[in-house]
Amino acid sequence: MSERLERGLGVLRAEMDKKVMSFFSSCVRCGVCAESCLFYTETNDPRYTPIYKTEPMRKLWMNEYSFWGKLKSALGISESLTEADLADWEELVYDGCSMCGRCSMVCPLGVDISMVIFKVKHALAVAGFSPEGLVGATQRAVDIGSPMGITMTTVNAMIKHVEEDTGLKIPMDVEGAEYMALLSSNEIALYPEYLESLAKIFDHAGISWTLSSDAFEATNSGLQIGNKKIAGQLVQRVVDGAEKLKVKTVISPECGHAYTALRWEGPNFIGKAYPFRVVHILELLDELTTKGILKTTGIETDRLTFHDPCSIVRRGGIQSQPRNLLAPITENFVEMTDHGSMNWCCGGGGGVSSNERAEALKLTVFNRKKSQIEELEVDAVVTACSNCRMVMEDGLESNELDIPVLGLTEMIAEHLAPKTAG
Numbered sequence: 087m088s089e090r091l092e093r094g095l096g097v098l099r100a101e102m103d104k105k106v107m108s109f110f111s112s113c114v115r116c117g118v119c120a121e122s123c124l125f126y127t128e129t130n131d132p133r134y135t136p137i138y139k140t141e142p143m144r145k146l147w148m149n150e151y152s153f154w155g156k157l158k159s160a161l162g163i164s165e166s167l168t169e170a171d172l173a174d175w176e177e178l179v180y181d182g183c184s185m186c187g188r189c190s191m192v193c194p195l196g197v198d199i200s201m202v203i204f205k206v207k208h209a210l211a212v213a214g215f216s217p218e219g220l221v222g223a224t225q226r227a228v229d230i231g232s233p234m235g236i237t238m239t240t241v242n243a244m245i246k247h248v249e250e251d252t253g254l255k256i257p258m259d260v261e262g263a264e265y266m267a268l269l270s271s272n273e274i275a276l277y278p279e280y281l282e283s284l285a286k287i288f289d290h291a292g293i294s295w296t297l298s299s300d301a302f303e304a305t306n307s308g309l310q311i312g313n314k315k316i317a318g319q320l321v322q323r324v325v326d327g328a329e330k331l332k333v334k335t336v337i338s339p340e341c342g343h344a345y346t347a348l349r350w351e352g353p354n355f356i357g358k359a360y361p362f363r364v365v366h367i368l369e370l371l372d373e374l375t376t377k378g379i380l381k382t383t384g385i386e387t388d389r390l391t392f393h394d395p396c397s398i399v400r401r402g403g404i405q406s407q408p409r410n411l412l413a414p415i416t417e418n419f420v421e422m423t424d425h426g427s428m429n430w431c432c433g434g435g436g437g438v439s440s441n442e443r444a445e446a447l448k449l450t451v452f453n454r455k456k457s458q459i460e461e462l463e464v465d466a467v468v469t470a471c472s473n474c475r476m477v478m479e480d481g482l483e484s485n486e487l488d489i490p491v492l493g494l495t496e497m498i499a500e501h502l503a504p505k506t507a508g
């Protein structure tokens with residue numbers, strides 16, 4: 087047996103807990119999960135059926151943990167998991183799954199399919215079966231601190247521009263600040279208006295906040311590639327930064343997987359609870375608005391809709407907050423079909439958008455989101471994840487649709503009431 091196969095098998099065996107075993111013994115192969123997955127619905131390729139993506143782990147369970155499998159193994163007639171199996175599933179798991187979690191919502195037997203897919207991804211990552219683009223991004227995240235290779239020099243340049251544009255100081259490494267904000271790579275490279283919006287909003291609300299030069303990056307490539315050890319290292323970097331500055335709350339930016347990594351998986355990755363609170367920026371904005379600390383003014387007359395980022399709504403339960411924030415500043419807001427917890431993914435989550443090999447497939451599966459947007463005849467789409475924003479902008483452009491995609495934090499910043507309004 088090759089060393090990499092042994093590594094992969096080692097992970098699959100370690101991850102084979104009672105929950106996973108009960109899932110495999112419960113699955114009746116009804117195929118209901120297929121219709122929930124945009125990689126299946128937009129390609130009609132049965133290989134993209136969610137439960138099929140777990141096949142390496144199911145095969146191992148069948149051979150080593152089920153009664154019939156053990157009997158077959160004893161008789162020497164079982165089909166062992168091979169290195170070729172791992173190589174074959176690399177494309178299905180990395181290119182053909184955005185880890186959106188929609189399949190886990192529909193299984194009548196309660197199989198948490200996406201959770202098992204993540205375990206398979208973890209095994210593939212440890213065995214060295216991961217796409218080149220993601221491997222490079224993860225290496226840069228470990229070595230440089232950012233998957234795009236962004237350093238403090240770039241961050242400082244962005245800060246300088248934001249300070250010039252807003253006339254506001256961007257606080258850096260302020261010990262004892264109440265809030266520590268993080269930025270995703272996309273927000274640094276593509277959407278600096280996010281930082282500009284934070285500066286305006288926090289100035290309006292009179293909030294003490296800071297960035298950390300040790301931990302400005304929110305993107306967690308370890309989660310995207312499926313390597314729990316690296317995911318933990320990247321979470322620990324944020325924890326160390328927050329502890330050093332003694333902040334009370336860390337703000338996850340408009341980035342779906344960063345929120346999942348830090349808010350929900352982080353304590354498991356590092357094996358301990360945080361000494362601070364983690365909130366998504368939308369949770370904070372809603373909280374400040376409810377307390378009357380944040381006041382907005384003006385109304386958007388354009389016809390707008392909201393794209394729920396999977397990690398934020400389905401994994402994080404942040405469904406009412408964006409609607410609470412949008413309601414007072416829109417008069418022509420329409421919901422997508424299947425909005426909220428049953429939203430359809432943009433197609434680029436789970437590292438798909440960082441995986442060049444998956445580009446064509448990503449654009450194919452974007453057809454689902456395109457149809458949802460087109461049928462509403464909206465002037466613009468609002469969202470709260472910079473990755474979704476980038477994927478939707480690319481998808482709409484490649485379909486020659488001139489529909490802008492806006493960040494919700496930025497919209498709120500544009501509608502801040504004058505400070506004198508009380």
Ligand code: SF4
Binds near residue numbers: 113120195199
């Ligand atoms: S919906 Fe559930 S029971 Fe049906 S095939 Fe998928 S995982 Fe198995």
Ligand code: SF4
Binds near residue numbers: 184186203
């Ligand atoms: S997590 Fe989403 S993309 Fe992945 S198999 Fe399930 S429904 Fe499909």
